[in-house]
Amino acid sequence: MSLRDLSVLYLIAGLACAVAVYRAARAVGGGERRRAAFSAALCMPLWPIWAPVALTARRAEPGGTPGTSAAAARVQGALREGVSACAGTSFEALLSREAASRIEAEVARAAARHAELDALLRQSGFDEAAAAARVAEIERGGAGSGRALATAHLHLENIRRLRAMRDRDARALEELADLVQALRTQLVLARFAGSSVEGVGGIVSEVWARVEGLGAAIDAHGGVASEEPIET
Structure with a gap:
């Protein structure tokens, strides 16, 4: 050649x-x-x-949390393996197919909100550094109105709140994925080693507590602060 x-x-x-x-x-x-x-x-x-x-x-990039889809997939895979391990055993009531479906639905809802927040925060209008620079610019100007400064501060604070919600969702999903994977191995061990139902019940309860926490966080923090100018 x-x-x-x-x-x-x-x-x-x-x-x-x-x-x-x-x-x-x-x-x-x-x-x-x-x-x-x-x-x-x-x-x-x-x-x-x-x-x-x-x-x-x-x-x-700093602040980026792209692993939620992978975390949701980990939860889904571990749940399905856990349900299979429970089938036909005394543990079946602890993790039924219906229960696994409910968990998957809540995880999918959390992952979807995280993806929406992440996409939003990558837009130029939601750039934290630019918002902070605008606040500093107004403060340096001195002659700028208090109304403009208050609005700039509110915009920056809203961006930071959105970032905090996004990052919290990502951490919660990762922690839940780890916990569900631990549940899966616990169920497999219980099936073959004959462990007690009580030993498995504790981790199942913890999974449900995390799932309910995800749903509560989404329902309680579905909105963001208004960015209407503040009178000063």
Whole structure:
């Protein structure tokens, strides 16, 4: 293969990577076209180095919590294995198929809210750094009205509250996934080792407590603070 052929193949690979990077940046970044285009353009000549970085960088940004889908999948898989382990045993009443379905539905609801919050917080209008910079700008101006400063502070506080809710959902789902996986192994052990129902009942109760906590958090914090200007 000639050098010209290798160059053509290199450019084709670069173009394919640039398209992938552009689409990924738009999908994850909430439609930031300029940033996505720049990343794609940089990928054309440097795709062996830049493509892996660009395709994973947004997932590792501070405050990002992209693992909730994986956590929900862990819960679902562990529940199904746990139900199978219970079938036909004295533990079946502790984790029935109906109970597992209820848990899965609550987990799906929490994961959906987390995804919605995460997508929202990646939009430019919900950038915490920009909101904090706006507050600092008004404070430095001195002559700015107290009304403008109060509004900027409220906007920043709302963003921080949204981020806190998103991060709390992610932690709760990860912890629940770990607990359900532990329940699954406990049920499998109980089936083959003949453990007591009481030993399994404790962890089942803890799972239900976490699930109810997820639902209560979603119902209680479904809204955010208003961003109407405050009179001063």
